[in-house]
Amino acid sequence: MSEELIKPYGDTLNDGIVQLSFTLPVENGARAKKAAELYVSKLNFENVSVACAEKIAENFTFFVVYARAVPVLDYTTVEVAEVKTRKMDFYEINDLIRTKLNRHLSVIGATIGTDAHTVGIDAIMNMKGYNMDYGLERYPEIRAFNMGAQVSSEEMLQKAIETDADAILVSQTVTQKDAHIRNFTEFMELLEAENVRSRFLIIAGGPRITNELAVELGYDAGFGPGTLPSHVASYIITTLLERKGIES
16 A cells, blocks of 8 residues: 555554544444444444443443545645744743833633533643743733633623733633534624634634634634644734734
């Protein structure tokens, strides 16, 4: 097989072995295991083996299944819309803000809607940061305002205007029934209705967020799992300077 034609790796290169986990609305038993096996075989997998079947509620069974994938992917056809920016450390970012922007950078962040999770926005905003990378509150050249969770779109926009924010970080963790899509869309529609969209750099974040999805929803950029505060700060300052025609 060509090096550009790829399949999942299990025991040997391109053997196609994958591990799947899912829940079916059936009572655990021999019939349920067979149903799981037959269902996975319909997904274009071969050599299906049910490794685990556990009852999680009345008439609901959780399965872990091993199988061999059939399709092959041509890796040369894969394209992705990544956030492209120069990555800098804490000191480089502060120096760039101080010497090029010539004022403090103002950033506001929150988890909007009914989503009560703050782990994502806290990882970026809180002083301690994430994975030994300082949060935006630690930056002397950044005025960071973390509004926490369950913030309405109207409240967030009002705070952004009051603080004369350069960038707004919108976080979403809950994704059931695409709740994150609705909340992201609602906030963007509010900005458009108030005719202030162009005033801010708008960034989306969360475990199910990609830059491609964020841009599709009208945001300037999107950051997913593993994002460090310095990644976000680097993007904000370099993008702001670029828009002002200032070389960074």
